[in-house]
Amino acid sequence: MWFPHYRLNKSMTYFARYLPILDWGRRYDRSAFSNDMIAAVIVTIMLIPQSLAYALLAGLPPEAGIYASIAPIVLYAIFGTSKALAVGPVAVVSLLTASAIGQVAETGTAGYAVAALTLAGLSGAFLVLLGVLRLGFLANFLSHPVIAGFITASGILIATSQLKHILGISAHGHTLPEMLGSIGAHLDQINLVTVVIGLSATGFLFWVRGSLKPLLKRLGMGPLMTDLLAKAGPVAAVASTTMAVWIFDLHGVGVKIVGDVPQSLPPFTIPGLSPDLIKTLLVPAILISVIGFVESISVAQTLAAKKRQRIDPDQELIGLGAANLGAAFTGGFPVTGGFSRSVVNFDAGSETPAAGIFTAIGLTVAALALTPLVYYLPNATLAATIIVAVLSLVDFSILRKTWGYARADFIAVAATIALTLIMGVEVGVASGVGISILLHLYKTSRPHVAEVGLVSGTQHFRNVKRHAVETNPNILTLRVDESLYFVNARFLEDLVHSRVTAGCDIKDVVLMFSAVNEVDFSALESLEAINLRLIDMGVGLHLSEVKGPVMDRLKKSHLIGDINGKVFLSQYDAWVSLTR
Amino acid sequence: MWFPHYRLNKSMTYFARYLPILDWGRRYDRSAFSNDMIAAVIVTIMLIPQSLAYALLAGLPPEAGIYASIAPIVLYAIFGTSKALAVGPVAVVSLLTASAIGQVAETGTAGYAVAALTLAGLSGAFLVLLGVLRLGFLANFLSHPVIAGFITASGILIATSQLKHILGISAHGHTLPEMLGSIGAHLDQINLVTVVIGLSATGFLFWVRGSLKPLLKRLGMGPLMTDLLAKAGPVAAVASTTMAVWIFDLHGVGVKIVGDVPQSLPPFTIPGLSPDLIKTLLVPAILISVIGFVESISVAQTLAAKKRQRIDPDQELIGLGAANLGAAFTGGFPVTGGFSRSVVNFDAGSETPAAGIFTAIGLTVAALALTPLVYYLPNATLAATIIVAVLSLVDFSILRKTWGYARADFIAVAATIALTLIMGVEVGVASGVGISILLHLYKTSRPHVAEVGLVSGTQHFRNVKRHAVETNPNILTLRVDESLYFVNARFLEDLVHSRVTAGCDIKDVVLMFSAVNEVDFSALESLEAINLRLIDMGVGLHLSEVKGPVMDRLKKSHLIGDINGKVFLSQYDAWVSLTR
Structure with missing residues (x-):
């Protein structure tokens, strides 16, 4: 045949x-x-x-x-x-x-x-x-x-x-x-x-x-x-x-x-x-x-x-x-x-x-x-x-280790141990998984957002609260330290609104997306809302350091066409262009 | 009184x-x-x-x-x-x-x-x-x-x-x-x-x-x-x-x-x-x-x-x-x-x-x-x-909009509509929430990791697959595009292992943490495992662009003391120091 x-x-x-x-099995020997x-x-x-x-x-x-x-x-x-x-x-x-x-x-x-x-x-x-x-x-x-x-x-x-x-x-x-x-x-x-x-x-x-x-x-x-x-x-x-x-x-x-x-x-x-x-x-x-x-x-x-x-x-x-x-x-x-x-x-x-x-x-x-x-x-x-x-x-050291490192992990462990002992194995492990996920979502629902400035003599930007950096009163640069998705979409909207209305000299807002790994549909709608609001106020909205996969996705939306500003490859480009 | x-x-x-x-009420007028x-x-x-x-x-x-x-x-x-x-x-x-x-x-x-x-x-x-x-x-x-x-x-x-x-x-x-x-x-x-x-x-x-x-x-x-x-x-x-x-x-x-x-x-x-x-x-x-x-x-x-x-x-x-x-x-x-x-x-x-x-x-x-x-x-x-x-x-346009933008959002909408109609309102909305969360977790469980190189004439690093950049065969720089937590902790461990064993000239691995917004206890254990494995292989492990809040946390662990390399403020610093 x-x-x-x-x-x-x-x-x-x-x-x-x-x-x-x-x-x-084919290679088995004595x-x-x-x-x-x-x-x-x-x-x-x-x-x-x-x-x-x-x-x-x-x-x-x-x-x-x-x-x-x-x-x-x-x-x-x-x-x-x-x-x-x-x-x-x-x-x-x-x-x-x-x-x-x-x-x-x-x-x-x-x-x-x-x-x-x-x-x-x-x-x-x-x-x-x-x-x-x-x-x-x-x-x-x-x-x-x-x-x-x-x-x-x-x-x-x-x-x-x-x-x-x-x-x-x-x-x-x-x-x-x-x-x-x-x-x-x-x-x-x-x-x-x-x-x-x-x-x-x-x-x-x-x-x-x-x-x-x-x-x-x-x-x-x-x-x-x-x-x-x-x-x-x-x-x-x-x-x-x-x-x-x-x-x-x-x-x-x-x-x-x-x-x-x-x-x-x-x-x-x-x-x-x-x-x-x-x-x-x-x-x-x-x-x-x-x-x-x-x-x-x-x-x-x-x-x-x-x-x-x-x-x-x-x-x-x-x-x-x-x-x-x-x-x-x-x-x-x-x-x-x-x-x-x-x-x-x-x-x-x-x-x-x-x-x-x-x-x-x-x-x-x-x-x-x-x-x-x-x-x-x-x-x-x-x-x-x-x-x-x-x-x-049996090893309780995980309690001590997580307590020292991260409170969220400690809560998950302590709840798992307590609920397993008191409510039984099924409830214990299911609660452990549920609590871990909820704590993670909670953390991402209120992300860390840093205002950044230029580290002198470099092209590098860091948090104004932690480093001595150059800033410009007309430019507000926010580094968003979280992927943007439904759980925190409204958070960013509120944050940008309150920051822009607080400082009266702001002419340009740059959102630095180096830590944004995803922008889902809810977050896209929030960005569009931010853009519309800033247009109303005569403030420019710019994005910088948008990653490839995120940019691919944003290009499918109206945002990039409607945005009241530019998308810069690097934050340094944005800084040079806007301070000129 | x-x-x-x-x-x-x-x-x-x-x-x-x-x-x-x-x-x-106090300010109410005619x-x-x-x-x-x-x-x-x-x-x-x-x-x-x-x-x-x-x-x-x-x-x-x-x-x-x-x-x-x-x-x-x-x-x-x-x-x-x-x-x-x-x-x-x-x-x-x-x-x-x-x-x-x-x-x-x-x-x-x-x-x-x-x-x-x-x-x-x-x-x-x-x-x-x-x-x-x-x-x-x-x-x-x-x-x-x-x-x-x-x-x-x-x-x-x-x-x-x-x-x-x-x-x-x-x-x-x-x-x-x-x-x-x-x-x-x-x-x-x-x-x-x-x-x-x-x-x-x-x-x-x-x-x-x-x-x-x-x-x-x-x-x-x-x-x-x-x-x-x-x-x-x-x-x-x-x-x-x-x-x-x-x-x-x-x-x-x-x-x-x-x-x-x-x-x-x-x-x-x-x-x-x-x-x-x-x-x-x-x-x-x-x-x-x-x-x-x-x-x-x-x-x-x-x-x-x-x-x-x-x-x-x-x-x-x-x-x-x-x-x-x-x-x-x-x-x-x-x-x-x-x-x-x-x-x-x-x-x-x-x-x-x-x-x-x-x-x-x-x-x-x-x-x-x-x-x-x-x-x-x-x-x-x-x-x-x-x-x-x-x-x-009633507005089905959300189906078209999400289909064009992001498949995960489309799946969540379509499932919500179908399940609400067929199984009733409670099942429909509960499934919608559950599916959104699971899809988000699924996406973060297999994060995008880019190998990056220096954009010539700048201090900026981008994906080698998308941009013409300078690289060095002895240095593997991976930009991890996701927070590291229990859902993807093992993923990074496997990835670094397979990348290091694939390229034989690699002497230093730099993990660029510009997009890492959290490192939980599970991820810390994975980083420690990666460090131990690279020590075994005689390869250096370095971190760069670690954010303030993440660094604060890592300092509470043994990792920073045990690491087989350095923590650099910027990726450019790491590049200059390692290629010298």
Whole structure:
């Protein structure tokens, strides 16, 4: 069959854009294979307790955590662009999942599990849609301080939500006051043996995280071994507390355990598609998608920068969307690229997304063969691993940093933290985004406008209030320090009016547009109004330093033809021409 | 009693700020009084049919329209700052009222009237709150094109809503498809006599508006008389059709008439305060407040500009809020400053808000004595006055103008018009605002960044792609044409990275900040990341033309200390220093 070469090539490129695996897969070799295998073994061991724990956090049966780590990881390996990202259940997304599904079903019911599938499916569909429409930039609407505040508050919420497992009581709630109130009301149920297990595990894990590495180093152990032992901490905690429960039959004295976990491949599941369920879960799904995407892309870009690799945000949306759709059809719940698992994967030396595929194989083996081993694993131990992991996310320094730098950023962070803790994760993050945008619009609605004069001996103009500059009483030169658009259009109109009526000798007004990056239709109308008013008063209106894109646009309007003055390339030209 | 003069003076100023009447009231004289009286008589005559008509549009009994014109006009005269604004029921706000109350009660029921009072009360309270908090600038979030599109679409909706009165049928609906569908389904009810009255009145009023003035002028009549006769058009239509119905007993053949209107002072009423009602009406009340405020302030500022008077937007909020609270307690419904009535007031020569008080007195007399005269007034005539008034608001030219100037503005207008017609007024205007803001944020998320070079023989730098300029292969100068904030922080990071890695000879990067009006915390972190990356690559990072306010802020951070280069006052300084 005749097939023109350029066409083949073009269609390959087309597919490779949506299937990055075609690119790295062709160049896969033995060295990459062995590095990926080693990384996969390490990550698999770490992922087993983590997956069980996050399922617990999301309010789902433990096996859901393992299932949610298998298909998603493979699908991300096919569609994603990061070489190091490990996709699966993560703390913040699991918390959001619990909060969203808690509105539609009771924990432990069949409806709850189905709602989790639906949430993953909606989230996956939404992410793929954003990716196909190339809307990855929308994630930028979450500012760094808002994300930092949200993560800190989420960490506190997550840690608090696990206290009930450490205490061995039942409690509920999705906000800090609800949780604390509910814990207080159930304090009489405290199981002391559970408390002992929970506190020992928590203490042990904090010790491993903080003091073990320095100790091993002092004992002369090599860095690789040190690292490996430190990472095995959660596994050791799981193994030792499981053994303790089994040997001393602590389940008999009321210690809650993981219990039966089915030995099975990930099942084929179908998300609930009732319009009511979809309507209720749509907004939470969008929120989970955006937050998951922001977390994931931050991790992916941080790791890619270290190896000078590129991440394509729009393709990442497709990769994460595919992973969530995978979770929806294989008994999982919403997933994203996690920080801790990705860092482990990276540190363990994974070279390609194949490491993810090998991890999935390892987890499949675990799901089929190893689940009986966690029968006696106490929930308190899983809670301890979550608490230790999330408390490392809690960092209030962002409050101090933003307070020192810019009050608007501080307000956004403080509101995000407070509202997340008091009103819950959805309200918290939505308010953070809304407040950031409103504060930005507010700032641009009252822009800084400086009267400028010539810096002697140069052709440069600066603010008369800050620099010693030459001015001329007949010329008012205003440098407008903001794009002109509907939010501040009327502001400029009022300002020019009040400045011109205040100074009686003014014969020419020059608007210096060096900082005006846009003039929208509302602002155009304001400029026309200013021009008409100045014509009435016999005052000239001139523009200077209008940028190319702004000038292109103004030329389409009547303003440039009607203006009662000139448009000067530079402010210096205007000055020379008007003072002559 | 001893009373220090300065204190008296200070407290007078304080009161005068919230009570502008104290200011103009002290200077009131005989000349102003006679001018105000003449204006009041003209406005009163015009307001009677208009008030009845807008009550009909809002779905309320006719007297509500008169009541809504009495107390509000007096309260605005006390608290408002415009000398010419006439406050009362207006077309768009009446339509919004019908749409909002239609959700909670059936037209004609007691619940409907109470809901109208509650809506006016909530709107009044909200406006006063905004005024006290000095948040008048929020109205700027409605861009000119969005307002123009909304007014046009509302005009079409209002005219369509009146078709049922012209046809003599019953129909309902709050969107164009609903209304047209409902009219189509009730076409069998058409009353031919009503149609004749309705079409004659409409035709007559269009003729008065379009052709009467030129005709009278050709007949040699003076401009004042011409104007007066043209304005008497609606009164003539009301009088003649009322007479026709009375003489020929057309009510007997099915022509719907205004009927009994109580002869009474405005009653004292109490708005409904049930939490459910308030919850349902809160969002519509906010919307009505904002739209009413925008309409009112536009009219007030247009008229004030003609006489070089000042309008205080925050005090206007208080004036309109007081007017609406007044409507809520005197049997009215939401009101605002109307365009047509204010222009009549202005043209008739009103000098102070006292003209409004005299108008209120005139309307009170009408409410007490003249209501029996409108017993036989056909609804079709009122509908005709509304249709002719609102069709003058319909103006699609904004679509053509924005299309030619800026696509983003066009999209906002087109979406506002389409969504208002198809989904209703609330969705339409909310979408218009939302879309404007999102499009603005989208534009700033991918800012224009120009590589600039020196314009020979000057100290001025322009885009290398648009001008013949001097450049140096070792220096990359980027002029960032946008404030740097969270929405575009990562964009700059990626851009600098890709530009520096693309050109291998680059030794220095200069970011020219002449158009950067803000650097928020997210952008600061990006600049720090850019700096660290350039240090790694052995490339210098310099800033030039940083504005005062931006520099003040940057000095609070580590960036200026850590930067791998210098901060230059002007780009020319940077060029001279780096090329030496």
